[in-house]
Amino acid sequence: MKKLFHPKLFSVLQQGYSREQFTKDLFAGIIVGIVALPLAIAFAVASGVSPEKGLITSIVAGFIISVLGGSRVQIGGPTGAFIVIVYGILQTYGLDGLIISTILAGFFLIAFGLLRLGSLLKFIPHPLVVGFTSGIALVIFTTQIKDALGLQLEDMPSEFLAKWGTYFSNLDQLNPTALVITVVTILISVYFKKITTKIPGSFVAIVLVTAVVQLVGMPVATIETVFGDIPQTISLSVPSLDFSQLHLYLAPALTIALLGGIESLLSAVVSDGMIGGNHRSNTELIAQGIANVVTPFFGGIPATGAIARTATNVKNGGRTPVSGAIHAVTLLFIMLFFGGLAKLIPMSCLAGILIVVSYNMSEWRSFVSILKGSAFDILILLVTFFLTVLVDLTFAIEIGIVLSALLFMKRMADAGANPEFEIDSDVLENYSDLPKGIGIYEISGPFFFASAKQYSSTLKLIGLKSQVLIIRMRHVPFIDSTGLHNLKDVVKQIQNSGTKVYLSGVRPNVMKDLDKGQLFELIERDNVLSAFDQALYKAAEGLKQKAV
Structure with a gap:
């Protein structure tokens, strides 16, 4: 019987770990750490929390997920998929509510792993995954329009259509400088890879744009003007918890756990295909759970496996969990010694990075491909997409799964009623x-x-x-x-x-x-x-x- 909890790092060390592989893991880990820096800050800011919380999540959760996880190459941290959820929980329950929900979600994930529910990923239909991923991408893009255009808006509506109405009615406030910064950031992020793939375009964009803004003195909002200084320390803190209110956090906690579990296992499956490996799904869920229980005590937000950073790890030679641990240590070093400079980053630059992230998340090619398929798959795709954008992510997933089951029964009934097919002969059946x-x-x-x-x-x-x-x-x-x-x-x-x-x-x-x-x-x-x-x-x- 397979072990329920058997981290890949232990297997790697038992099999023997060469100096040559360490060199590759070291290089990959440093590169991924640099890639993660702008994303960690951008995801935190977009979620409505201060920038250092994104860095802390990548450091603490990223280290735990790599050391205890069931994948050889998984990179953990904050992801774009959580932006919508975290922002919504903050608006409803406040920061303490987010911390408690994240800790509870961690316990849910541990329970999923202990109950061997890792294999349930196969019951999530592809159109449903593409539908809610594309929906989240559109929502993230929408949330960045304010900073991309440099609009000074205090009270933004939470609804998708109302947001766009507010943007159009306040276009007279557009800051041309902020818009230029956004466009330049997008262009550098997308096209810098034509020069070299070793240094991520988003990192180059942040460094260059921030330097120019400070030297010229451009009138745009920065992290400092919105959030103040970025702390360069990591400290332990305990949220205030009223046990009589615990039931209020069960729904948001379950949402975090379900999305985190799905995204981390999807990322692990994708990385398996890239390295020809096999991850341990239940071990991965338990590790994700432990990370989400521990990280909030240090000021972090929900974490899961990050597909883009995991792919970057693989492409740069990372083949063991050591590279993921090095990525976390790299970010810790940057935060401790260079964190003070991060406050100078323009908000419109972060918006440009997140617009690129939302485009990459959109899976528009898969979306278009499914639209060319059967009417059943198109229905699941569009229902999930529109519910994610216009209503709520959790509701979209629930309805999508129920709809998938109903349509499956319909297809089976149709197949039974119309059994016409070409007869395949039984020659050489042995x-x-x-x-x-x-x-x-x-x-x-x-x-x-x-x-x-x-x-x-x-x-x-x-x-x-x-x-x-x-x-x-x-x-x-x-x-x-x-x-x-x-x-x-x-x-x-x-x-x-x-x-x-x-x-x-x-x-x-x-x-x-x-x-x-x-x-x-x-x-x-x-x-x-x-x-x-x-x-x-x-x-x-x-x-x-x-x-x-």
């Missing part, structure tokens, strides 16, 4: 007689959000051991966008390893969805056969040609 090098995997049942992860994991296992893989789909009544997303990912990985992939017995309605989902950009149409014996013959011929 797979032990197959030529060596050919792998077979038969999918029986709908390839949808609840089964996609399991099917894809097994496909990858068989495909990487074979020279040719035939995927039999005669018993697949439908495939949803989550299944298609996972199938494309695993086919890409298998084919990159040199394995040829064939499909057999694909039903006409499934074929149509595969076509819409652009699977045939990965698998040639000639390798999609109506019957298994045809696929087997073609696979055997391909093996002979390889041998020659």
